[in-house]
Amino acid sequence: MALSVKLAAVAAAAVFASNSAFAEGYPDRSITMVVPFSAGGPTDTVGRLIAEKMSADLGQQIIVENVGGAGGTLGAGQVAGAEADGYTILLHHIGMATSATLYRNLAYKPLEAFEYVGLVTEVPMTLVARKDFEPTDLAGLITYVKENAETITMANAGIGAASHLCGMLFMQAVDAPIVTVPYKGTGPAMTELLGGQIDIMCDQTTNTAEQIKGGTIKAYAVTSSARLDIFPDLPTVAEGGLPGMEVSIWHGIYAPKGTPAEATDRLATALQNALADPDIAAKFAELGTKPSPAADATPAALKAKLESEIARWQPVIEKAGVYAD
Numbered sequence: 001m002a003l004s005v006k007l008a009a010v011a012a013a014a015v016f017a018s019n020s021a022f023a024e025g026y027p028d029r030s031i032t033m034v035v036p037f038s039a040g041g042p043t044d045t046v047g048r049l050i051a052e053k054m055s056a057d058l059g060q061q062i063i064v065e066n067v068g069g070a071g072g073t074l075g076a077g078q079v080a081g082a083e084a085d086g087y088t089i090l091l092h093h094i095g096m097a098t099s100a101t102l103y104r105n106l107a108y109k110p111l112e113a114f115e116y117v118g119l120v121t122e123v124p125m126t127l128v129a130r131k132d133f134e135p136t137d138l139a140g141l142i143t144y145v146k147e148n149a150e151t152i153t154m155a156n157a158g159i160g161a162a163s164h165l166c167g168m169l170f171m172q173a174v175d176a177p178i179v180t181v182p183y184k185g186t187g188p189a190m191t192e193l194l195g196g197q198i199d200i201m202c203d204q205t206t207n208t209a210e211q212i213k214g215g216t217i218k219a220y221a222v223t224s225s226a227r228l229d230i231f232p233d234l235p236t237v238a239e240g241g242l243p244g245m246e247v248s249i250w251h252g253i254y255a256p257k258g259t260p261a262e263a264t265d266r267l268a269t270a271l272q273n274a275l276a277d278p279d280i281a282a283k284f285a286e287l288g289t290k291p292s293p294a295a296d297a298t299p300a301a302l303k304a305k306l307e308s309e310i311a312r313w314q315p316v317i318e319k320a321g322v323y324a325d
């Protein structure tokens, strides 16, 4: 055997040996899951539920760290630059795809900076208002917004957040520019909606379900194509006259580029087991959502989803001409 071939074989064997040692021992300490929005918001809720179940499967704690701001790009950027050792992961949503076009100066490239673990859930959104907001149904809201656009305030979690995308779709559908107020997440935005400091918001059911059920906020429509089991009386946006507003917020788990496949595969198994747990299905159902099927909770499925969603949103954003910079 030529020396170079021998050396290559030795090197390959060493990599194999260290990888299998890594796989056997992983994880041997706690893992940080960055949620790129505020604590108490919809992504945080999904993150904490899934982190708790995955921790039990992994035998190590997954600790949620909230890094909110700039529509989720600050937290994603932090994970893109973190050590690729399997001990820092990211839970992000559709904003991972839209930020690729919305932010022309992102410090990381969404398609190049991460390894993939899998899809978690697709969450519908709801169009909601403070409890005493005048319009009583979606038709009334549309008329009211057209007549009072300059005086209405709409909350969102920054450019690229789900609430921003949904708000953009709403403004395009009603053809009225509403004053928007950005927060680090819709958790704090909900507090202001409850306090009456903000008029309306489009937010994931993982943040609005409890408040709608409790009657502490007003709901006009869901952005899914069918009505939700938890709100059988709440019309879909299409039923209410805004068919172009359908959107659902898919969430996925990522790791920094270069994280060993042994780690992402182990995390994917933990994710699949967590999603198959009836407890998670029940908790998600209360929040108006469902666990992703096992076939989607895989690295390949999340990669394909991100690629197709970047391609889907790019022309929409370019046509709207709205950029974060």
Ligand code: ASP
Binding pocket: 037, 038, 041, 042, 043, 044, 093, 095, 156, 157, 160, 161, 162, 163, 164, 184, 185, 186, 187, 203
């Ligand atoms: N998911 C964000 C949050 O957790 C809100 C959003 O994307 O609009 O606050």
